[in-house]
Amino acid sequence: FQETVSTVGGAFYLKQWGPYNISIWDTAGREQFHGLGSMYCRGAAAVILTYDVNSLQSLTELEERFLALTDSASADCIFAIVGNKVDLTDDCALPPDENRPEKSVASCGSKVRKQVRAEDAIALYKKILKYKMLDEKDVPAAEKMCFETSAKTGYKVDYLFETVFEMVVPIIGRQKAEGPPQTVDITDYKPAKRTKSGCCA
Numbered sequence: 148f149q150e151t152v153s154t155v156g157g158a159f160y161l162k163q164w165g166p167y168n169i170s171i172w173d174t175a176g177r178e179q180f181h182g183l184g185s186m187y188c189r190g191a192a193a194v195i196l197t198y199d200v201n202s203l204q205s206l207t208e209l210e211e212r213f214l215a216l217t218d219s220a221s222a223d224c225i226f227a228i229v230g231n232k233v234d235l236t237d238d239c240a241l242p243p244d245e246n247r248p249e250k251s252v253a254s255c256g257s258k259v260r261k262q263v264r265a266e267d268a269i270a271l272y273k274k275i276l277k278y279k280m281l282d283e284k285d286v287p288a289a290e291k292m293c294f295e296t297s298a299k300t301g302y303k304v305d306y307l308f309e310t311v312f313e314m315v316v317p318i319i320g321r322q323k324a325e326g327p328p329q330t331v332d333i334t335d336y337k338p339a340k341r342t343k344s345g346c347c348a
């Protein structure tokens with residue numbers, strides 16, 4: 148039987164974080180749902196791009212298929228790069244965590260080594276900044292915005308969202324203080340009357 152459930156198309160979640168309600172759209176990563184991504188990214192305050200730590204191809208696909216989707220996000224959007232499925236990796240390669248009991252080196256043989264290094268995720272984060280023409284001095288450091296999690300066990304998932312929420316809330320507050328974006332009202336638009344042109348004899 149299958150222990151996890153894949154997102155089909157997109158899923159919506161509402162997360163209570165202190166006095167705030169955070170809207171989270173989870174979009175499917177498979178190619179057949181790629182066209183839906185730009186719709187969910189429109190005006191996003193944060194984008195979390197997730198890859199499989201056991202598949203270097205999944206990280207490559209983030210750059211090839213999903214980088215352009217960030218075009219519709221807000222101008223001061225926060226980006227996070229997340230390596231998922233660390234529960235399937237060799238525990239010896241994982242950083243220590245208070246929620247995970249220590250395991251002997253001998254018990255690590257049944258799991259696989261990670262295919263994606265932290266440096267690979269950091270490199271992708273920097274490519275996003277370059278693509279978005281953002282200066283590294285004006286955004287959170289790459290090391291702070293690259294995470295490794297397990298959606299199955301919950302490893303570091305709360306930490307990921309808490310970190311992103313702490314960054315997003317001040318941005319949203321600043322946007323509200325600045326007021327709605329300037330728009331042009333075209334409802335009263337009247338086209339100029341066309342005049343007949345004369346002929347010269």
